Amino acid sequence: MKSKVNTAVFPVAGRGTRFLPATKAIPKEMLPIVDKPLIQYAVEEAVAAGATRLVFITHRSKGAIERHFQTNYELESILKDSGKEALLELLHETVPPGVRFYYVEQGEPLGLGHAVLCAKEVVGNEPFFVHLPDDLIRSDLGCLSELSEIYEETGASVIAVEPVPQERTSSYGVVDIDERSVLKQIVEKPDPKEAPSNLAVVGRYLLTPDIFDLLERTQRGAGGEIQLTDAIAELLPTQEITACRFSGIRYDCGNKYGYVTANLDLALEQEDIRAALQEHLKQL
């Protein structure tokens, strides 16, 4: 029996420049999809997959993330005194029972690989999830749970992938896989003409701890950043890494189109505003 995956790492130290000026004072991961910040969706998905240790790779400018998961005593007492029990319950639900929060500072955003390496001491010698909160995935199964199921069979790393239009490959890590979905190759941001396929890596990984030694040796790659993709490529000769074509819909909330469509789709799921919103869309 493979050891269960207890730890989820959330790299949240990036600058979020595509959302300026919104992200000048607010972390990108705190941007709401309707009424819940991206980071809350991320935590819920990880907890549903069995994670109890939540590790945030953060930056000093991102204190709002930590505050979101702390108790706001003043607000709670106001809600209690005014009998707003449902809202009080909503506040309590932001922190799932039985989880522990860890915050590790990434002094400078040197890339996703560097952010993951910052988690080394807290993760220890265990498999762990990496969850990028700006990739919002809506699925009944839960993307991290799907990765976990595969890991229980293989005991090796698993990464989530989805097909993208060929011309978009230069924005992603791209994989080549065999008939068993085992990775043959992975490259960061390939030119569409040279991409080995159109299967793009999205923001969910289940990694074994041997990735850390490789990350320590990884040099700056595409965009001058320490790329997680490059370390995964180094892991390939020693490990059968599986690509998982997860179910559900992914919204890339790191860009405006994905963010707006996520808001629209999730707003249409909310009963109190659905009818009015549909009416408004008809008018458009």
Ligand code: UTP
């Ligand atoms: P992105 O490149 O999508 O995020 O990184 P960004 O750099 O914040 O956004 P833009 O491009 O400037 O708009 C994917 C994820 O990895 C984290 C980011 O916070 C985001 O969640 N990240 C990236 C780090 O934690 N550290 C880094 O050095 C780089």
